Amino acid sequence: MKELNVYEHKAQYYETDQMGIIHHSNYIRWFEEARGDLMEQSGLPYKGMEEAGIICAVIEVNVKYHSMVRFDDTVNIKANITQYNGVTMKVYYEIKDKDSGEMRCTGETRHCFLGKDNKPVSLKRVNPKYDNLFKGLISD
Amino acid sequence: MKELNVYEHKAQYYETDQMGIIHHSNYIRWFEEARGDLMEQSGLPYKGMEEAGIICAVIEVNVKYHSMVRFDDTVNIKANITQYNGVTMKVYYEIKDKDSGEMRCTGETRHCFLGKDNKPVSLKRVNPKYDNLFKGLISD
Amino acid sequence: MKELNVYEHKAQYYETDQMGIIHHSNYIRWFEEARGDLMEQSGLPYKGMEEAGIICAVIEVNVKYHSMVRFDDTVNIKANITQYNGVTMKVYYEIKDKDSGEMRCTGETRHCFLGKDNKPVSLKRVNPKYDNLFKGLISD
Amino acid sequence: MKELNVYEHKAQYYETDQMGIIHHSNYIRWFEEARGDLMEQSGLPYKGMEEAGIICAVIEVNVKYHSMVRFDDTVNIKANITQYNGVTMKVYYEIKDKDSGEMRCTGETRHCFLGKDNKPVSLKRVNPKYDNLFKGLISD
Numbered sequence: 001m002k003e004l005n006v007y008e009h010k011a012q013y014y015e016t017d018q019m020g021i022i023h024h025s026n027y028i029r030w031f032e033e034a035r036g037d038l039m040e041q042s043g044l045p046y047k048g049m050e051e052a053g054i055i056c057a058v059i060e061v062n063v064k065y066h067s068m069v070r071f072d073d074t075v076n077i078k079a080n081i082t083q084y085n086g087v088t089m090k091v092y093y094e095i096k097d098k099d100s101g102e103m104r105c106t107g108e109t110r111h112c113f114l115g116k117d118n119k120p121v122s123l124k125r126v127n128p129k130y131d132n133l134f135k136g137l138i139s140d
Numbered sequence: 141m142k143e144l145n146v147y148e149h150k151a152q153y154y155e156t157d158q159m160g161i162i163h164h165s166n167y168i169r170w171f172e173e174a175r176g177d178l179m180e181q182s183g184l185p186y187k188g189m190e191e192a193g194i195i196c197a198v199i200e201v202n203v204k205y206h207s208m209v210r211f212d213d214t215v216n217i218k219a220n221i222t223q224y225n226g227v228t229m230k231v232y233y234e235i236k237d238k239d240s241g242e243m244r245c246t247g248e249t250r251h252c253f254l255g256k257d258n259k260p261v262s263l264k265r266v267n268p269k270y271d272n273l274f275k276g277l278i279s280d
Numbered sequence: 281m282k283e284l285n286v287y288e289h290k291a292q293y294y295e296t297d298q299m300g301i302i303h304h305s306n307y308i309r310w311f312e313e314a315r316g317d318l319m320e321q322s323g324l325p326y327k328g329m330e331e332a333g334i335i336c337a338v339i340e341v342n343v344k345y346h347s348m349v350r351f352d353d354t355v356n357i358k359a360n361i362t363q364y365n366g367v368t369m370k371v372y373y374e375i376k377d378k379d380s381g382e383m384r385c386t387g388e389t390r391h392c393f394l395g396k397d398n399k400p401v402s403l404k405r406v407n408p409k410y411d412n413l414f415k416g417l418i419s420d
Numbered sequence: 421m422k423e424l425n426v427y428e429h430k431a432q433y434y435e436t437d438q439m440g441i442i443h444h445s446n447y448i449r450w451f452e453e454a455r456g457d458l459m460e461q462s463g464l465p466y467k468g469m470e471e472a473g474i475i476c477a478v479i480e481v482n483v484k485y486h487s488m489v490r491f492d493d494t495v496n497i498k499a500n501i502t503q504y505n506g507v508t509m510k511v512y513y514e515i516k517d518k519d520s521g522e523m524r525c526t527g528e529t530r531h532c533f534l535g536k537d538n539k540p541v542s543l544k545r546v547n548p549k550y551d552n553l554f555k556g557l558i559s560d
Contacts, residue, residue: 018156024338025308165448296438
């Protein structure tokens with residue numbers, strides 16, 4: 001499999017809070033950015049999944065904040081699918097400072113897949129294309 | 141017409157930025173809160189309008205920042221419909237500090253109404269109930 | 281100890297996403313709102329803590345999403361301090377629909393306390409007032 | 421003067437609302453991103469200005485929404501300084517779809533400069549370096 005590019009995010013002013021650091025809620029949003037980028041680089045963007053009538057819902061988020069990201073810092077975000085069984089998926093994230101390589105944040109999200117009626121579906125059954133994508137992306 | 145209650149918003153920590161004040165983008169969101177509250181207090185919540193297949197799209201926003209709102213301040217927000225012709229609407233806002241009464245921000249938003257296909261509709265024609273609501277709320 | 285009021289939040293339009301539900305990152309912000317309200321109702325608002333030179337940093341967030349919150353829903357948010365040892369603190373949250381009582385989300389945040397130089401401090405040592413507050417609020 | 425690169429922003433899922441489009445408050449944030457990029461490309465990033473004790477406060481925002489930006493769209497954002505007199509500054513923005521070139525949004529922000537005590541300062545007097553930057557960037 002071809003090597004994927006690391007996803008970069010530049011910390012914006014509107015993401016800071018009065019502690020002078022990035023507000024902790026934004027890392028969850030950066031996870032989402034990196035997850036989307038992973039799918040796009042793999043050739044099957046998330047947008048197409050929703051267009052096919054399937055939603056990838058977040059059912060769990062866990063975040064550990066190691067050190068602070070500040071305005072104007074650029075961070076590298078790595079997203080890896082660590083579990084996928086056709087029905088649920090787990091993604092693990094590492095956010096590091098681009099310059100120093102220092103770890104800023106680690107976390108994981110857990111997902112299930114919902115059909116048009118917002119009922120859980122087996123991706124394996126309803127969409128083999130995305131099922132194959134996620135199977136192929138599983139790593140440790 | 142019965143007197144409406146003033147809408148209150150308490151400035152949250154996640155709304156601050158590293159200047160130690162509320163980030164200017166949030167006032168636009170507070171305008172939306174106050175606009176929704178105006179409709180709700182008038183007996184026709186915005187939610188019902190979307191359920192009836194009509195969207196109230198924002199086509200213009202103008203904001204003047206007079207003085208700073210800080211974390212934990214409570215502000216009073218007044219929303220008044222200043223123009224409405226069945227097709228477009230203008231809403232004017234005043235945000236004042238609840239304690240001191242000092243003006244923090246004034247602004248206005250301009251809206252049009254869109255049907256299910258995202259095409260402009262005449263509210264007057266497609267939804268007399270909401271048309272009447274907005275007509276009745278026009279003030280200076 | 282006097283009974284505390286349950287904290288309420290009304291889900292805003294700007295908090296929705298194109299799934300037609302509240303974006304999952306906002307619950308983290310609602311946890312912060314409820315945590316702040318807990319301190320305020322207990323007579324020692326968070327603002328005073330920062331004014332005394334101490335920051336309550338978030339070092340961990342864990343969230344489980346049980347069911348969806350939608351625009352215009354009002355939720356009740358309960359925040360309980362479940363662990364506090366003078367140096368770190370754990371807060372547990374439950375978000376329920378105000379009308380149906382249905383569980384929407386549970387979660388917890390872990391915190392440490394930082395002094396002006398952003399170095400960890402023992403709250404017990406540097407600020408007995410807030411130390412006593414948190415000790416008095418510990419529940420299961 | 422060397423040609424500046426156009427600033428790009430990819431519309432994120434967390435920026436959408438339940439209309440299925442980008443929530444209108446985010447464009448204000450994108451203006452801020454493009455303004456920061458303009459300063460950075462010109463060799464004097466905004467961060468350095470704050471480090472020198474000067475804040476560039478927003479005192480007015482005006483936005484016209486021409487057409488909708490959707491999730492996963494990439495937009496090009498052009499920021500031009502249209503007025504600068506040493507004390508206040510006006511910046512004009514155009515947001516266009518990267519692929520089609522269609523206009524999505526135009527707007528402007530007005531700014532003043534504040535010193536450490538949050539009092540207005542003349543940038544011309546207190547910081548000739550940034551004063552020269554802005555003077556050099558004025559265009560129509």
